[in-house]
Amino acid sequence: MTDSRLTSSMARLLAVLEPHAVVTDLYSERGSEVYDAMTRGDDSEVREILRIGRRTEGRILELACGSGRLTVALGRLGRETVALDSSPRMLELLEGRAQRAGAKVLPVLGDMSAFDVDGSFGLIVLAATSITLLPPPRRRTMLEAVRAHLAPDGVFLVSVHSTGAYTGGAETRLVPLNADPVEVVILDEQVDSTAGHRDVSVLHLRRQAGVRTTEVFASRVNLLDETQLRAELSTAGLRVRDAFPVRLADGSQSLSMLECVR
Numbered sequence: 383m384t385d386s387r388l389t390s391s392m393a394r395l396l397a398v399l400e401p402h403a404v405v406t407d408l409y410s411e412r413g414s415e416v417y418d419a420m421t422r423g424d425d426s427e428v429r430e431i432l433r434i435g436r437r438t439e440g441r442i443l444e445l446a447c448g449s450g451r452l453t454v455a456l457g458r459l460g461r462e463t464v465a466l467d468s469s470p471r472m473l474e475l476l477e478g479r480a481q482r483a484g485a486k487v488l489p490v491l492g493d494m495s496a497f498d499v500d501g502s503f504g505l506i507v508l509a510a511t512s513i514t515l516l517p518p519p520r521r522r523t524m525l526e527a528v529r530a531h532l533a534p535d536g537v538f539l540v541s542v543h544s545t546g547a548y549t550g551g552a553e554t555r556l557v558p559l560n561a562d563p564v565e566v567v568i569l570d571e572q573v574d575s576t577a578g579h580r581d582v583s584v585l586h587l588r589r590q591a592g593v594r595t596t597e598v599f600a601s602r603v604n605l606l607d608e609t610q611l612r613a614e615l616s617t618a619g620l621r622v623r624d625a626f627p628v629r630l631a632d633g634s635q636s637l638s639m640l641e642c643v644r
């Protein structure tokens with residue numbers, strides 16, 4: 383069970399519940415499925431992205447699109463929409479979701495820190511603070527690629543934690559997924575300001591026909607706030623034209639969406 387990315391609370395919980403549990407990356411094949419189930423009803427950022435997106439023209443590119451929570455809404459704008467992610471399973475889930483919603487989306491398997499997609503885009507989106515998945519050198523190459531793929535009047539929308547939003551502590555949430563079979567997720571987050579990262583542990587519990595299954599997933603992201611991102615955008619030749627708070631599904635507003643142009 384030893385995985386340095388596990389939060390200390392989750393490590394303790396597992397020591398009691400399932401000491402031999404294997405920890406898997408949150409964006410692995412199975413982790414992608416659990417992430418998809420966890421975020422199915424989450425419409426955070428959708429309203430803000432569509433409001434700006436409707437003012438842009440031309441093709442749309444979403445980086446780190448996941449299973450299409452936002453991509454499907456973008457695809458419904460009726461413009462060519464390319465969705466890039468490094469998880470093949472996420473892209474499969476996205477294709478299914480887009481098909482069911484009647485949205486036309488082109489999935490692309492790739493690394494957002496070194497992407498090269500044909501043509502330019504009127505709108506590039508990187509939401510859900512997924513920029514924090516990249517360490518500083520890869521954020522730099524990602525921002526350079528974004529600039530190279532933006533149409534002259536194109537907009538890059540990126541969400542980030544508002545400055546001062548990191549409390550430095552830990553946070554635990556229980557997310558019910560299903561009633562029958564009963565299925566819940568316990569989500570635990572822990573910030574290590576000294577090391578400069580935030581760990582996310584996800585415990586997926588399911589009971590069916592009297593048998594409980596336990597799965598554990600982990601993800602480590604880098605600490606990055608709006609002030610630091612603004613500096614990195616400027617270095618990459620991207621100008622922040624506007625910034626606004628983002629409404630999250632839980633009602634909190636600790637994120638900022640930055641609207642950037644070349």
Ligand SMILES: C[S@@+](CC[C@H](N)C(=O)[O-])C[C@H]1O[C@@H](n2cnc3c(N)ncnc32)[C@H](O)[C@@H]1O
Nearest residue numbers: 409446447448451467468469472493494510512
């Ligand atoms: C927090 S999820 C966000 C998914 C989706 N945008 C949403 O809002 O639900 C982060 C996504 O980034 C993907 N990812 C992680 N590292 C990546 C990389 N280097 N390049 C592209 N995608 C990456 C993961 O597979 C995952 O789907």
